[in-house]
Amino acid sequence: MFDEVKSLNEECGIFGVWGAKDANYLTYLGLHSLQHRGQEGAGIVANDGQKLRAYRNLGLLTQVFSKPEYLNSLLGNSAIGHVRYSTAGENKIENVQPLLFDFTDSQLALAHNGNLTNADTLKKELEKDGHIFKSSSDSEVLVHLIKQSQKSTFHEQIVEALNKIQGGFAYLLLTKNELIVALDSHGFRPVSIGKLKTGGYVVASETCALDAVGATFYRDVKPGELITINDKGVKIDHWTTKTQLAICSMEYVYFARPDSNILGINVHSARKRMGAILAKEFPAPGDIVVGVPNSSLSAASGYAEASGLPYEMGLIKNQYMGREFIQPTQELREKSVRQKLAAVKGVVSGKRVILVDDSIVRGTTCAYIVQMLKEAGALEVHLRIASPRFMHPCFYGIDIQEKSELIAAHKSVEEMNQIFGSDSLQFLSEKGLISAIGLKADAPYSGLDMSYFNGDYPTYLYDYESKK
Structure with missing residues (x-):
């Protein structure tokens, strides 16, 4: 992400x-x-x-x-x-x-x-x-x-x-x-x-x-x-x-390594299914599919397979940039993004790009990735997100505990699309995510914690109740 x-x-x-x-x-x-x-x-x-x-x-x-x-x-x-x-x-x-x-x-x-x-x-x-x-x-x-x-x-x-x-x-x-x-x-x-x-x-x-x-x-x-x-x-x-089982759905979407199995389900395979279902739910007029390195690559490959489009490496991540690159101002953050990630002009130039990302939380630099692809010659950039809109804070072990931090909590899909400068923007449905993960559990949401997307918390939040 x-x-x-x-x-x-x-x-x-x-x-x-x-x-x-x-x-x-x-x-x-x-x-x-x-x-x-x-x-x-x-x-x-x-x-x-x-x-x-x-x-x-x-x-x-x-x-x-x-x-x-x-x-x-x-x-x-x-x-x-x-x-x-x-x-x-x-x-x-x-x-x-x-x-x-x-x-x-x-x-x-x-x-x-x-x-x-x-x-x-x-x-x-x-x-x-x-x-x-x-x-x-x-x-x-x-x-x-x-x-x-x-x-x-x-x-x-x-x-x-x-x-x-x-x-x-x-x-x-x-x-x-x-x-x-x-x-x-x-x-x-x-x-x-x-x-x-x-x-x-x-x-x-x-x-x-x-x-x-x-x-x-x-x-x-x-x-x-x-x-x-x-x-x-x-x-x-x-x-x-x-x-009552309610394992964090974001483990499958983003946190866990692709080679890990969670409750018997391979993370890479689940992410591929997320991409495939996303392609069926929200096809886009594109020539190639590009994933945002590294956690979105599995979903992007699934989207490409399901849509019958070529999966291309249109973005390259600098593997030697550590957390030190995080900068205090938006201008410096933009420059850091360009050091961390580069568009492959020879791949995206003259193409309609379907850009697949695993999720959007704050959305702070998404616009720069879209802009980067267009500057590299992409004719269109259609943004597809392999999870539902992240609209509610988490209180069970993730560093998002304020609704004000979440762009989807305050902006519509169309408003976000305009902010990012993408030609279209769509998110995987809750039903699609549950189906892609495929947990067989006799519990709400098939045993997944989906509160990030729908605000339905599995437990009373005690000290955090006023923040939800």
Whole structure:
């Protein structure tokens, strides 16, 4: 989704290992495969059976672990790791995960993907009881609730704590004795478990990270599950049985890597179907189909196949431009777009171009891409978006929590078409998106969270209720 520059960002990616030699390096490799889910900070906590050790810092994974000793010091046969993009809490070192807690009788490390909708209320209550938070993120709330519990066992304390929090969460908890996985009652964020050839287990936000460490897929974590992994194997429990699947539809549209499978559905294949259905719903008078690199290429190929038009590489992305290119002014952003992306004149000149993008959120630079193609000689540019109009904020782990940020919430399709300078503009229907993903779930919207498009939130929003 290049036309957004700094736009839609996932909160993070989580990865865990139990029972494997060189758990620190496996975690590093797993996190590297999840780097697209967060680029602001990274960290790893390793467990040697006696002590948990952590290293974390701001930046990309390779920047955080720039010296061998940073990773080499994290010894043990189990570990958890995290790559972060902040949706709740500032971008500072205190919020980089995993969070490591040292108690008088134990240690506990936590990694969290998602966003709690009642964190502010819980924080205020906990602070009144004397709890002191060392970060401004919502992830720390769970640990304070666990320590507050009067239940007799650690697992009972976790269950009680999980039943007090609301919103989207996938948690990894690491102790000296076990790795614990917990998923919210709607399964907003994907989590999968893999098995290593050596007998150990890995847990990851996406299956592409399982592939990266040579693990075979074992199972997906399901809503409401509380899974314990230790030297005895995998034990599956539930912290609640009141569940209803509502996995984030934007995982399929944009966030996940194309080579990942989410609940048994390949992301690339789902995106191709989105493009194919879009072509049937909204054909355009074009000569070639061009996708916006990189997340829209699958949908563009699907559109081309369904429409019988050639799929061409009309836009080239500079792969060596990092997040540093994000600029503070619109003029500088426009120049940055031209450095990040280039039109291939020999491909688009004299052609009617059907430009396929996966989504439009803020729409801040879409006009410049259309303009770029026309300056390169495109006769017409017909913009086709492989998802419905993004009109409502997300509160379960994406950095869009204000309706004012969303162009489709304030502009009609025709108004956006005029703003972008495109010759036509159309969006995939909600029905088309649901059909393309193809989840077979006995739940609203076939088990997908479609609230971005229709405002029908699967849960009460608590602290965010006034913002929807």
